[in-house]
Amino acid sequence: MAGLRVLLCLGALLARPGSADLEAVAIAEVHENVTLRCGSASGSRGLVTWYRNDSEPAFLVSSNSSLPPAAPRFSLEDAGALRIEALRLEDDGNYTCQEVLNETHWFPVRLRVASGPAHIEVNITASGALPNGTLYAARGSQVDLSCRSSAQPPPEVAWWVQTHRISEEFFGKNLSANSFTLMLMSQNLQGNYTCSATNVLSGRQRKVTSELLVYWPPSSAPQCSVEVSSESTTLELTCNWDGGYPDPTFLWTEEPGGMVVGDSKLQTLSPSQLSEGQKFKCVGSHILGPESGASCVVQISSPLLRTSQPMKTCFMGGNVTLICQVTGANPPARIQWLRNLTQPESTIQPSSRYVITQQDQSSSLTIHNCSQDLDGGFYFCRAENPVGVRAVDIWLSVKEPLNVGGIVGTVVSLLLLGLAIISGLMLYYSPALCWKAGSSFRGHDMGDVMVLVDSEEEEEEDDEDDKEDVAEEVVQETSETEELPKERGTHGHIHRVTALVNGNLDCVGNGLQEFQDESDGQQSDIGQEEDKPV
CATH class of the missing domain: 2.60.40.10 (Immunoglobulins)
Incomplete structure (x- = not known):
């Protein structure tokens, strides 16, 4: 039946x-x-x-x-x-x-x-329930689970759990009711929890399975960013609020005013919707709170350009680098290099002579093997984003290289000329100083040199005046050389003495003494001749 x-x-x-x-x-x-x-x-x-x-x-x-x-x-x-x-x-x-x-x-x-079990009463003290009945608990929280059923005779109640790590795990059983507590909920405890009630008489069994999820909010604040789409000039607003489970929801509004722009993490705007200094606010909401949500604000602006050297010089055959820096651009600007404003759409393309490098919002143009005909003139750095366009010009002069060898030779020649002039002035105004300076530079161990020149005796009775002139010159020279005894010339005998003294003055004294003795001998001879009768 x-x-x-x-x-x-x-x-x-x-x-x-x-x-x-x-x-x-x-x-x-x-x-x-x-x-x-x-x-x-x-x-x-x-x-x-x-x-x-x-x-x-x-x-x-x-x-x-x-x-x-x-x-x-x-x-x-x-x-x-x-x-x-x-x-x-x-x-x-x-x-x-x-x-x-x-x-x-x-x-x-x-x-x-x-009789029974007709129904099972399951109670899980979770943080909340989703619209489909799925329960969720906050990570780190405490969860109490209990199961109760009525039957005749009293049923046997047991708990089972199945997670992504284990197929099924038995928690225990008891008559009529069973309960236990999970401390410090973690992601590993997320899964399906099943309570079973079995009539020990008839063997009839009923089960109730509850899915328990473990949620946690992001630990940091949301981050707003803006960039240009790679496929078009549209603007993409991005709100990143990572680190939580499940993913939060987002709402974009325009500030001030609060006009809703979109409700997704990534929001696209056309250039016609944009203006300088416009602000957009992203509000992120998580199922675990906070109730007011977390927010961030992004402001868009056109680029500003600056260059440290508006005028640059390059020598023919050399290299030169032009630098352009963009500031204040949000989203980041696209940087281009142009040669002439007459063809603004003709940009400089990278090649072996033109090397373009860009790091963040700084761009540099390096020109190799500069030429006056090809490379001299204005260069333009152009920055563009969906909000605006800016450009700055740099003047490049190409010159012939300088003769470095000639410049160095000229400088050396001028230095030597100046040294010669200074030496001449010192000789002219202070010969004694130069003499002493020369003696100090010469070593004291050098031999002393004295040269005596004895001129021939000339008897020129017809020209007595010339003899007197010569005698005066000899007397003047001997007076200038260490006050030597004056020469007396008689009968056309003239002694011209020239002395060069280096170093030791004692030797000079000895030489002068010999010269004086010789002069005394000559004077005695002259005296004897004068004593003779005429």
Whole structure:
């Protein structure tokens, strides 16, 4: 019969006539139908009567047609079996089948009526529930789980958990109710929690599974940024608020005023919506709070250009680098180098002669092998973002290289000329100083040199005036050389003395002494001649 779950245990019947057989046990669930067998015999039977054994036997139904059943729910089937429909909890008890055939036989039956578990009450003290019923708890929080169910007899309650790390784990079981606590929730404890209630009599089991998620908000504040789309000139507003689970929601507004611009992490704006100094605010909201959310603000602005050297010089055949720096551009500007304003769209392309490097918002143009015809003139650094365009010019002069060797030679020549002039002035105004300076530079161990020049005696009686002039010159020279004795010239004898003294003055003195002795000898001779009679 559909829906009938009966576990019937029959004992051995008593062999002796008129005695009670071993009690059989039948188990059925409430609201179902059950059939209780009268012994183990089948086929035609004698008179069969069923009783309910409480404090006193109560008649239920009999095969004697003259005895109506105690209730319509009771009836007899083939071989005297008792059928009870729509079982109730009060039907649980002891029943006896009496058979009268030559002898009277008693067959006791124990009927157990099981009820439930009809429902399970699960309680999880989580932080909240999603619209679909999924529970979530904050990371690091404490979660209490309890499970309760009602049944007849009391059910056995057990907890099971299944996470992404383990297939299934048994937490424990208890009668009627079971509860436990999870301390310091972590991501590893996220999973499905199942409570099962099992009727120990009927074996009927019910389960309730609850998904428990573990959430945590981002630990830092949101960061706003703006950049230009790689495929077009549109502006992309980005709000990054990473580090939490699940991902937060975003709302972009224009400030001041609070006009809503978009509700996604990445928001695209066309250039027609932009203006200088415009501000946009991103408000991020997480399911765990804070309630007011966290926000950041980004302000857009056009680029500003500056160059440290508006005029540059390059020597022919050399290299030169032009530098351009962009400030204040948000989003970052695109930097280009141009040669002439007459062709503003003709930008300089990198090549072997033109090397362009860019780091952040600083760009440099290096020109190799400078040429007057090709490279001289104005260069323009152009910066552009969706908010505005700026340009700055740099003048490049290309000159012939300087003769460094000639310049060095000229400088050396001027220095030598100045040294010669200074030396001449010192000789002119202070010869003694120069003499002493020269002596100090010469070593004292050098030999002294004295040169005496003895001129021939000339007897020129016809020109007495010339002799007197020569004698005066000799006298003047001897007076200038360490005050030597004056020469006296008689009969055309003239001694011209020239002395060069280096170093030791003693040697000079000895030389002068010899010269003086010679002069004295000459004077004595002259005196003798004067004593002679004329």
